[in-house]
Amino acid sequence: MKLPAFFIAHGSPLLALEDNEYTRFLERLGQDLGVPRGIVVFSAHWDCPEQLLTVDAKHETLHDFYxxxxxxxxxxxxxxxxxxxSRKISELxxxxxxxxxxxxxxxLDHGVWVILQKMFPQADIPVVSLSVDSLRSPExxxxxxxxxxxxxxEGILFIGSGGLVHNLRLLSDKDQPEVWAQDFDAWIAERLQAWDLPTLFAYEAKAPHARNAVPSYGREHFVPLFYAMGTADEGKRAQLMIQAYQYGTLSLNCWMLD
Structure with a gap:
């Protein structure tokens, strides 16, 4: 069974306790996907120059927030x-x-388990976590x-976990999302649906409000998108499954990549 890959925004850790449109979407998504043979997550919360991967037989839960x-x-x-x-991944x-x-x-850091506990609450599917390197080029x-x-x-589900608009210094208490955050998401959406890699790879120079959406100190939340897209290079199809916001600017979206 070949599964699509996904980019999934993990938002605030409080998603783990919340019941809203986005968390209910994640619950339905897990039900619709069935039971993958394994789950591999590129996590924004494991940013390292080396390519690291977990090899545990059983995972502890990291509460990497305060x-x-x-x-x-x-x-x-x-x-x-x-x-x-994990060995197969290392060999590849x-x-x-x-x-x-x-x-x-x-x-497992909260970039991994917050979304998985909504999608697969039984915690019975094997998980391998992979680091990202925010300083590498998008290519x-x-x-x-x-x-x-x-x-x-082989039935492995790949997820890039992060956030397309993720700037904790620009959060607000507004009920409606900021226009600049919506503009950035819309620009990304248009290029993603066209699988326009050259333009996406140059998002820092070309996307509107890129410095606000993906600040230099927060690239690690954006780059899981490129890792997840790479696993779907054969089909090069992208579909936006949901778009929501927290705190005015924190983008909550899920992209299916196939």
């Missing part, structure tokens, strides 16, 4: 890992001349994802 309600720190997502899948990286480093005992990030595309034919 200042949230106490209930947040009691939530767990004890998903199993898949050391055999090696065959494409990309050095990768296995990591044992890291746990390099895309090509790393493309290295792993063969695993989609």
């Amino acid at each position: 200042g949230f309600p106490e209930e947040m720190y009691t939530l767990t997502y004890p998903a199993p890992g898949d050391p055999a899948l 990286f090696k065959s494409n001349n990309l050095f990768s480093q296995p990591v044992l005992g890291r746990g 390099e990030q895309y090509n790393i994802g493309r290295m792993l595309a063969p695993l989609r034919d």
Whole structure:
């Protein structure tokens, strides 16, 4: 069973406790996808110059945030890992001349488990987490994802977890999203649907409000998009599944890539 890949915004960690249009969408999405053989997540919250990947047989839950309600720190997502899948990923990286480093005992950060506990609440599907490198070029990030595309034919679900508009310094208490955030999302949407890689790779220079949407200190939330797109290079199709916002500017969207 070949599954599509996804870019999924994980928003605020509070999504784990919330019941709203976006969380209900994630629940339905998980039900519609059935049971993948394994899930591989490129997480914005694991940004490293080296390509790292988890190799655990079972994961701990990282509460890598502070200042949230106490209930947040009691939530767990004890998903199993898949050391055999981790080895396959390492072998694909090696065959494409990309050095990768296995990591044992890291746990799943909230960029991984917040969305998965909505999509697959039983926590019974094996998960492998992969780091991203926000300092690589978009083309390099895309090509790393493309290295792993063969695993989609084996029932592996790939997710890039981050946020297309993610600037914590520009959050607001407005009920309606800021126009500049909507403009940036719309620009990305148009180029994504056309699979216009040259323009997307140059988003920093060409996209409206790029500095606000993807600040220099927050690129790690945008780049999982390119890793996820790379896994869908064969079909080059993108479909926007939902678009919402938190705090005026924090973009909540899901793109299906196939």
